Amino acid sequence: MNKIDFFFALGRPLSPLYSGLMSTRAAFYKKSIFKRHTLPVPVISIGNLTMGGSGKTPMVLSLARMLKQAGYYPAIISRGYGGKANKKSNTVSTGKKILLSQKEAGDEPFMLAKILEGVPVITGKSRIHPCKQAIESHDADILLLDDGFQHLAINRDIDIVLFNATTLAGNSRVFPGGVLREPVSALKRCHAFMLTGVTGSNRERADQFSILLKKKFPEKPLFFSKIFGYEVWAADEKESVGGFSDLGRTSGFCAIANPIRFQDSMEMNGIDLVQFSPFEDHRKYDQRLMDRLCNEAKGAGAQSLLTTEKDFVKIDHLKRTLPLYVLKVKQKEDKEFAEYILKTIQKYQ
Incomplete structure (x- = not known):
């Protein structure tokens, strides 16, 4: 239980x-x-x-x-x-x-x-x-x-x-x-x-x-x-990338009500997910947490970070030492x- x-x-x-x-x-x-x-x-x-x-x-x-x-x-x-x-x-x-x-x-x-x-x-x-x-x-x-x-x-x-x-x-x-x-x-x-x-x-x-x-x-x-589909956007360029393979080995994270759904979406699309960090819904992000996410991702061998649209608007202003991508759902x-x-x-x- x-x-x-x-x-x-x-x-x-x-x-x-x-x-x-x-x-x-x-x-x-x-x-x-x-x-x-x-x-x-x-x-x-x-x-x-x-x-x-x-x-x-x-x-x-x-x-x-x-x-x-x-x-x-x-x-x-x-x-x-x-x-x-x-x-x-x-x-x-x-x-x-x-x-x-x-x-x-x-x-x-x-x-x-x-x-x-x-x-x-x-x-x-x-x-x-x-x-x-x-x-x-x-x-x-x-x-x-x-x-x-x-x-x-x-x-x-x-x-x-x-x-x-x-x-x-x-x-x-x-x-x-x-x-x-x-x-x-x-x-x-x-x-x-x-x-x-x-x-x-x-x-x-x-x-x-x-x-x-x-x-x-x-x-x-x-x-x-x-x-009916998903697409990945590069956070820095604000544009869609060619495919999921562009991410390389990635570390996912989110602070939404149902994080398992996000994890399932990544795995369903064949994304090479080496680590996943779910937080409570409406979690506040700061530079310290972003630094931690980047360091833990690197330690797990990740080449990039992947998150949701909802999370992205909260972290767009934070500095990152890994490329950040956003998974968008098309429905x-x-x-x-x-x-x-x-x-x-x-x-x-």
Whole structure:
């Protein structure tokens, strides 16, 4: 039994209590005992029922690009987890200029701001404040709530719940006895499901899980986001390299919710991985840690370092004594997903 399973076993007796509290909270919002805000523009929430990574940030990125291409002016609203900016509303990016550092913004908002052009990214613990700022100061005509499923104070027009195709619903127990943030009954309030990270190796399990969801929630559409390839970028040149062999013997590292997925991706692509260093999600990097990673990699005979996009935005400014590469995942949603999103929000125009 690993540490996480041991923790869940200890916490299992408290699961009904936590589950009850979350259900009561949701009921209070539904009955307007707790205040809910309705905004003058469409709101799309991207969230999950489970703890840990389910592909929310890539999905937000994909939706923002889709909406821009369709002629909308979206803004991304995030809690800014881990960021030091503590105003009611913190503008990470205006869409034209990045105003906050990674430490101020938090990992995911800063990454989105670095990648997306023309899309404001704003954080705030109580999301009504960044929502209002996005509309009033940045002329956003549609809002994307990153990790918004449990943030019930904002009414939404589309509520999408993501499940990773590998981890699915975990042990199907509510925290602290498992990975669920709320009981399964909470899924009644969402509008659609998305299974992310679908590959050839997990497709069968994803299909079986989708059958269960459709049986329990037949009125809700379900979509897949499939991984169709990977590419490696050289950090210093900011461009794609010819192939995985260019890395030579490499040492991988990351600080994400599911590091095993990253390790599996490297090994699946035949990357010559001589060492792998996983850290806790949202780990802060500094020069001392980067020096250690370089020295340990050299000691293991590595010729390069390899990390994720999310980690790269946190270490780009640090000095390195080995070439650094970034593994980028290429994935695409079902074409019906875009049709569903655009058709649904057109009702609110």
